[in-house]
Amino acid sequence: MYNKELIKGTLQTIILKLLSEKEKMYGYEITQHVREITEGKIILTEGALYPSLHKLEAEGFLITEKVKIGKRVRKYYSLTTKGSSSAELKVNELVDFFKTMKQIITPKLSAKS
Amino acid sequence: MYNKELIKGTLQTIILKLLSEKEKMYGYEITQHVREITEGKIILTEGALYPSLHKLEAEGFLITEKVKIGKRVRKYYSLTTKGSSSAELKVNELVDFFKTMKQIITPKLSAKS
DNA sequence: CAAATATACCTAAGAAACTTATGTATTAAA
DNA sequence: TTTAATACATAAGTTTCTTAGGTATATTTG
Numbered sequence A, B: 001m002y003n004k005e006l007i008k009g010t011l012q013t014i015i016l017k018l019l020s021e022k023e024k025m026y027g028y029e030i031t032q033h034v035r036e037i038t039e040g041k042i043i044l045t046e047g048a049l050y051p052s053l054h055k056l057e058a059e060g061f062l063i064t065e066k067v068k069i070g071k072r073v074r075k076y077y078s079l080t081t082k083g084s085s086s087a088e089l090k091v092n093e094l095v096d097f098f099k100t101m102k103q104i105i106t107p108k109l110s111a112k113s
Numbered sequence C: 001c002a003a004a005t006a007t008a009c010c011t012a013a014g015a016a017a018c019t020t021a022t023g024t025a026t027t028a029a030a
Numbered sequence D: 001t002t003t004a005a006t007a008c009a010t011a012a013g014t015t016t017c018t019t020a021g022g023t024a025t026a027t028t029t030g
Helices: A011-022 A027-037 A046-058 A081-105 B011-022 B027-037 B046-058 B081-105
Strands: A062-069 A072-079 B062-069 B072-079
Touching: A011 A027, A011 A046, A011 A072, A011 A081, A011 B081, A027 A046, A027 B081, A046 A062, A046 A072, A072 A081, A081 B011, A081 B027, A081 B081, B011 B027, B011 B046, B011 B072, B011 B081, B027 B046, B046 B062, B046 B072, B072 B081
Parallel strands: none
Antiparallel strands: A062 A072, B062 B072
16 A cells, blocks of 8 residues: 555545546445555545545535435435536646656656766 | 645655755755756645655654855755665655556556457 | 845644544345 | 445544745845
8 A cells, every 4th residue: 555645635536537437436336446446556445535525526526316225325426517527637637747746756867967 | 736735745755856866955956946847837835845854854864964155054955874765665656656546547448348 | 225036944823635433234244 | 143345424633735924145136
């Protein structure tokens, strides 16, 4: 697992991006999905995920739909139009940030007169 | 400028990496250097930088050396052995984190049966 | 030469986004 | 039947920033 600080600020982007690919997902599913595709390198804690989902919903990026599975209620999230635009923006921003950071952390080939 | 949250958790890595390349630097110099190589995309605020430098020093990653420039005292920071190892570790961790994040945020080419 | 800007250090209050811990409840596996 | 997995949620505490100040010297510019 990575330095916990690194994940900060990327959680919303992760959520929005996953939902832009999968139509609708519920919280627990998101944690499992991320765990799988990152081979356990990124584990989303529920204490971080749920408040983040609620916030995105409150801000109009997500809408919810409750589905009864037996006696349990599962809460599916999906993107609004606003959420869809935001997903794209945030992913682009993140990719660009990574590029910029690499300018700092990877050795430069440039001239050293 | 990027979402301020993104920078979080990367500041220590930036500091350590720069010092692993430049032998010694002072705080203000670090802010200017980062501003230049990122073309203004990343601006380190002094309110974040100085406490971070102090912390790294307190933890034994950096040592300081005061140099008088006219009537002003400039405080140069350089890596300890511990700081040097840490620089490498943290950079590797960050690069690896970026790779893992890209698995999430970039479209996969993988089979969709 | 006076005023503004740049250089150079610093700290403190507050905000944001986490972690850790806890709670509830159903369902499946051992 | 007990444990683990599924599935939701909140709350206190921590960390790391941002924002906003403060001090002082040096340089540029009108």
